[in-house]
Amino acid sequence: MSILLHPTYFPNIAHMAAMAQSNCVLFEKEDNFSKQTFRTRTYIYAANGELLLNIPVVYSQKNRQKYKDILVSHDTKWQGIHWKSLLSAYKTSPFFEYYEDELQPLFELPVKYLLDFNLKCFDVICDCLQFYPEIDFTTEYQHELQGITDLRHLVERKSNSQFQNEPYTQVFDTKHGFKPNLSILDLLFNEGPNALHYLEQQNVKF
8 A cells, every 4th residue: 555645743643553554655745834734733642631742833824835845933942842841741651761862853953844854753753663664755736646545634633533543551541541643752652662563553544
């Protein structure tokens, strides 16, 4: 199976499970940007429940812009905030220290374009998972593609609401219960080297 996806910020489990079970991943690079999607956000499991980590961007709805041209805003120190949130949420998880040195530099490097940063985060996640999929990129936007499973709708949170991955142990599940389809970071910090096998076993029918 070959699939078409939008690159997102630390992809959720639905995205990663689909990629783990595909032969080839085609990333959409020629789409128009829209706000409030997984392009700029990911959800982790913090002490009070689900926590949104959102990347601020320079964007005006008056003029259409392509995703690949969207600049990241640095009006706030969002990278530091995101890293502190991850520390608070996962420092007691079984595998946080195992991956900390690989992930922390992402929250210190200069960031200009949103798409470039998301792809860099994806590359680091793949290294952590020891997962190296065949990746290609679109060269023009098409509404329909032949011979490929179009999963671009998964960039919208509402399109992921029906996806229920199998439970695994989470840091705060005794307080708030199991939270499905969070960022791949949640799975990685809790399952470690087993994470890729877990992704390969999930039901990816969307």
